[in-house]
Amino acid sequence: MNPAGLAPPRVPTPTAVRPARLRDLAAAEWIKFWSLRSTPLVLFGLTAWYGYRGWQGAHDTSSRYLAFSPAQRAGFTDSGLFGSGVEWLPIMVATGAFGALIVVSEHASGLIRTTFTAVPDRLRVVAAKVAVLTAVTSGLGIAVTAEVYVFDRAVLAGHHLSFAPTDPGVPSLFVSTVVLMPLCALIGMAFGTLIRNVAASMVAVCVFFLMVPQLFKSPTTRWAIDVGNALPCYAWARLGFLGHGKVVGGETYAGALAAFVLWPLVSAAVVAVVLNRRDV
Numbered sequence: 001m002n003p004a005g006l007a008p009p010r011v012p013t014p015t016a017v018r019p020a021r022l023r024d025l026a027a028a029e030w031i032k033f034w035s036l037r038s039t040p041l042v043l044f045g046l047t048a049w050y051g052y053r054g055w056q057g058a059h060d061t062s063s064r065y066l067a068f069s070p071a072q073r074a075g076f077t078d079s080g081l082f083g084s085g086v087e088w089l090p091i092m093v094a095t096g097a098f099g100a101l102i103v104v105s106e107h108a109s110g111l112i113r114t115t116f117t118a119v120p121d122r123l124r125v126v127a128a129k130v131a132v133l134t135a136v137t138s139g140l141g142i143a144v145t146a147e148v149y150v151f152d153r154a155v156l157a158g159h160h161l162s163f164a165p166t167d168p169g170v171p172s173l174f175v176s177t178v179v180l181m182p183l184c185a186l187i188g189m190a191f192g193t194l195i196r197n198v199a200a201s202m203v204a205v206c207v208f209f210l211m212v213p214q215l216f217k218s219p220t221t222r223w224a225i226d227v228g229n230a231l232p233c234y235a236w237a238r239l240g241f242l243g244h245g246k247v248v249g250g251e252t253y254a255g256a257l258a259a260f261v262l263w264p265l266v267s268a269a270v271v272a273v274v275l276n277r278r279d280v
Contacts, residue, residue: 025119025128032111033102033132042098043136046091047143053087054148058155088180089210091144092233095137095181096188096205102133103192103271104201122276130268133189134182141181145174176239179260183232184209186267193271209233235259 033039106112119125149165165171187208192201209232216228228234238256 022124022128022131025124026131029125029128029132032106033136042094043140046094046140047147050091050144051147051151054151055155057087057148058152062155088177088236089233091140092180092184092209093206095140095185096191096209097202098137099133099185099188099190100192100195100201100205101198102129103189103275104196104198107196108198123272126268126272126275130186130189130271133185134264137181137185138178141178144181145177149174173240176236176260180232180236183260183264186264186271187232190267190270193274229255230259232259232263235263 103112106115115125116122165174188201188205191204191208195201195204213228213231213233216224216231216234229238235256238253239260
């Protein structure tokens with residue numbers, strides 16, 4: 001019973017919680033990605049190293065060409081660093097490690113719990129992580145591909161060994177090399193999500209990108225050939241080596257393209273499903 005002349009007390013009405021905008025989540029993930037001092041150093045180091053290797057690879061190709069006889073020069077098809085699949089393995093491992101660390105580091109520090117408490121919609125958080133990782137590694141791929149081509153063109157064009165951007169197969173070479181970076185990063189992110197341990201995730205990334213391709217280098221059965229051709233390194237070789245790259249055997253351009261499309265989609269799906277269902 002209220003005293004005379006007093007209004008009844010107001011009962012606060014709950015306000016609806018607005019879901020976090022994907023743009024804001026991406027901005028937060030961007031800040032977290034660059035918060036470690038090692039991130040820009042590693043990205044700069046990779047870019048500088050492949051600039052140096054592009055210049056050195058072009059000069060090595062030029063030296064071999066000059067040592068050949070006129071008949072040998074007529075059949076010489078080397079294309080500098082773009083013609084060596086082994087040279088690209090370190091950056092595949094490095095981008096895979098970046099992807100794994102995005103998830104594993106947050107599990108190790110407990111930050112992932114804080115993130116999911118603040119943003120209960122885990123799929124939005126995963127989408128922001130995938131978007132930031134894809135953007136950064138795509139930028140790395142563009143920078144590395146461009147500088148390797150510039151050095152290749154500057155050194156080899158005088159011997160008519162270089163290739164123009166409009167030559168047949170060259171656009172596919174450029175695009176596949178750029179896409180290779182985010183593809184490897186998303187595979188590493190899937191490993192980190194499944195394993196949730198820094199050391200074990202790094203071992204898994206190294207084994208997948210360095211050792212597994214060697215197991216399928218010279219297969220004898222049909223299933224082994226198909227598995228080998230589906231691996232990122234061999235699919236990239238079919239798409240990028242201007243038609244004379246090292247492939248396991250019998251791979252078509254369409255098959256390599258399908259592998260390049262499916263690897264990032266499946267990896268992102270694994271990250272989304274596992275983080276959305278597993279306790280953190």
